[in-house]
Amino acid sequence: MFRLSLTFLFLALPAAALAQGTAADYERAAKLGALVRDKVVRAKVEPHWYDKDTKFWYHNDLVAGKKEFVVVDVIKGTREVVAEVDLPKGASELPAAGPRQRRPRQDRGPRAESPDGAWTAFVKDHNIWLRERAGGAETQLSKNGSAGDSYTGAFFWSPDSKKIVAIRRTPGGDRRVTLVESAPKDQLQPKTSTYFYLKPGDPIPQPKPHLFDASAKKEIPVDDALFQNPWDVSFEHWAPDSSRFLFFYNQRGHGVARVVALDAATGKAEAVVNEECKTFFDYTNKLYLQYFDGTGELLWMSERDGWNHLYLIDAKTGTVKTQITKGKWVVRGVDRVDVAAREVWFRAVGIDPAQDPYHVHFCKVKFDGTGLVRLTTGDGTHTVQYSPDRKYLIDTYSRADLPPVTELRNAADGKLVRELERADWSALLKAGWKAPERFAAKGRDGETDIYGLIFRPTNFDPKKKYPVIEDIYAGPHDHHVPKEFRALHRNAQSIAELGFVVVRMDGMGTNWRSKAFHDVCWKNLGDSGFPDRIAWIKAAAAKYPQLDLAKGVGIYGGSAGGQSSTRAVLAFGDFYKVAVSDCGCHDNRMDKVWWNEMWMSWPVGPHYAEQSNVTQAHKLKGKLMLVVGELDHNVDPASTMQVANALIKADKDFDLLIIPGAGHGSAETPYGSRRRMDFFVRNLLGAEPRGK
Template identity: 65%
Template sequence: DARNGEVNPIVNEESKTFIDYSGKFFSEYLDDTGEIIWMSERDGWNHLYLYDAKTGAAKNQITKGEWVVHNVDFVDRTNRQIWFQAGGIVPGQDPYFIQICRVNFDGSGLKVFSDSDGTHTVQFSPDRRFFIDTWSRVDLPPVNELRRSDDGKLVCKLEEADASELYATGWKPPEPFVAKGRDGVTDIYGVIWRPKNFDLDKKYPVIENIYAGPQDSFVPKTFAAHYTQQELSDDGFIVVQMDGMGTANRSKKFHDVCWKNLKDAGFPDRVLWIKAAAAKYPCMDLTRVGIYGTSAGGQDALRGILDYPNFYKVCVADSGCYDNRMDKIWWNEQWMGWPVDDSYVRSSCVVDVHKLQGKLFLMVGEMDQNVDPSSTMQVVNALIKADKDFDLLDMPGAGHGVARTPYGWRRLQEFFVQNLFVPDAGKLDSHNVLSARSGKFSIQP
């Protein structure tokens, strides 16, 4: 009330854990009709609701089901329709695949316009009568189709990428792989990269690329001719990546695992996933498993080798936020809550570095403006006090993500080659030769 400053909430959102205001927020005021379109996870899945802007009463739930709304593309006020992106709406598909949908304000007329088995992006014509649907998977090159907006009918296939020359080089796409998580019920989705010269009869060390930040999901879903993970795999490793519980774009229950529990990082799911992959593919040598990550992924990687020393033997942790009490407020408090309590201590890698058993390489940029470099130095200090051996690269003038620089990436590769191929990191095995050419490493028989 502008006259007296009194505030009356119109929409009240509550949660026993957290409200994902940074990643799952949508609000559109419809002034002509006195309504609000609102996004909420209140029923356990991320959906849209229609509110009366004057009374604050929910008129109806617009979208509903065991799937999630990712984004709203367009609100058609004239026809009272919403165009949006959804994940998990097509049964039997990867729930992270994006599909393009439309629904009426009252929840009726839900239509999926892009149900092909892949993840989709669209471009609408200026008058929105047509749209170009581009879709792909990690193992399927992009397909471009022209469709009508009124019914989604295919007008024509515009283009289908020809990757034959890429495949002729011996290139192979990563393989999607699904395994059950910690509850024995929930599917965990990930991908596997194999070396270009892969031999099914050989044993390969395994390296996990990890980023378990709760703000999103991170396993690639679109086709790409180049992955940095493939570069690492071509050094003679099998590289894996998966989205464990605690990350976004699934149910609220799936996401809530991270609440006051960032140390979890989905590891109970990740270890099971890797073991399931190795059960199917015995070429994966689980006596030699490494892990690496940057930023929150650096924190996750260090947490993995601290809490699962019998599984992860080698770790490269880059630019990590290792103690959530000193990192940026908005990100950490969203998942850990306020005030600061014992959950922050339990999730602190600094507190637990005395548990280190494997090989650790810390990287940090001197001028990191995302995560304070002091976060890494706290780990360094605690490691020294605990009398633990480790490697450290503090790159002068570098910002966030040292492993993404040519020098940092070469050093990361070298560290894994030396410590996963050679049992004694100080000596090269007589049957293997480490060669370096322009930052590329290979093991030669």
């Protein structure tokens, strides 16, 4: 019904009423959700396995509330539509679980009781004590614990119950952020609240392992030269013969990552794996460590050759036995390690040079680097579901311009058994929906391809000109342009409906390309990939004359995108002329410690101030609206207010929208979203919103 009336509206309105930023444009933007709802069918397969995992059934939700039941025989490779499913007793009622990133721990983790059951370790008066199970006698094992440097209760017993490693941790700072809720729902007067929030440069908790001889009731001194300044200590593991204790050490500043081994007899520390990076070790995404006790090996993930790959390492000597994966592509994550078969199942991006390098594919390979099998091949980004016996996989792939395709594949060799479903989007296209265009152009170096999307209004007229607005998020922890099919990219498409072309791309400094591509962000978050973004937008405008750059480009983003969008009109104000910045972490010294020290490093140096929107506020060109929620628990709202203060001191005109009671992402509230749209209509289209 809506589709018919909308079509009539387009035909009936006079040409003057089709000007950009009109009430009709706002109405169309508001109804996008209804326009696309339930318009794509056959897009999802949830298998229910039975008959010893040789068959499964699923159902398709079709138009008008209809359902279709399908039975698949994986041995015969048949697919049959049935009226109903006669499910045998004992059949699985749930789809097989898909892969998930795991960080395996062969040990059970910290435990107070010794493996032989003779002792229980506990903390009293900040020190470690042992309680004898037979008789209950208690013995103080450590003497150096104190209120400012206490043992934590994390104990790691050797398999022979003779040695114990305990973690002693110095406390960090106690910085708190205070918020004012100006209009609480339950009372007239404002409320204040505080929450724990460490910032870059603050003292952080520092855990260190200490080794004890439980049988002799004494500490074995350990030289901590290899782990003096920990950000974290984890992946604790005893060798099965109790000869060594191993752990992962991540140094503050993230330039050093080690697997350290402590000799159980002498306390001597050795680096089994030593990664010393000139920039950063991406522990948040690219850390994988698994010990193989039976063969004295470990599996390690590293970017040491410039790309994120897997290595098999001799756990005794630290020698690389095999670089398991290699090439100008990236391991995205490990899904499964089959120790018996000496095989790794993993996700990869960029492995198919003919496809978008961000497309996720599933693969497996032998520990010796041979037998690489791509389990997925279709031109899109993939998700998979394995059969319970892992002999088959159901592969679903899609792109921004391709609805999901689902296939049944053999997990032994990746060969296609049969196609199961190809999503039907005919109703979506008939309703007037248009897919965003995938577009690639060279970045700042003239060589590297930058990938993004172009969103046009559904009533796009190739004879008209459209100002360009960039939707930016440049956080280095990931890439941010959606690769999978979505019927609705709400923000981008809604803003485009007002008479704009909206673009989104991943510039240098974002994740999941080469190490060099990623390193651009290091101590340089203000860059935000802008040289690549500007080159990309200019290339798009050169190809499509409808993209109008004459009045400058608009830009918006939230959180790290809020930081970047403000930076655009401070540092690149000759190109970007209108910006809306929501809940921005405008000064990296004001934001959470882990995220900012990850990319900006430690200690805090002059580069933090150089990257700050506060120190650069006097360079503002064009129009800027700052948006912030007063109850933001993610980014300190004071970060936005400090930019506002600096702009006032520099006598710069700007808009400031504070939303009472709102948290992080306040521009995504209905009011914040509407104000953002209005700001672009006024300042890029030169019109009053909704024809006021």
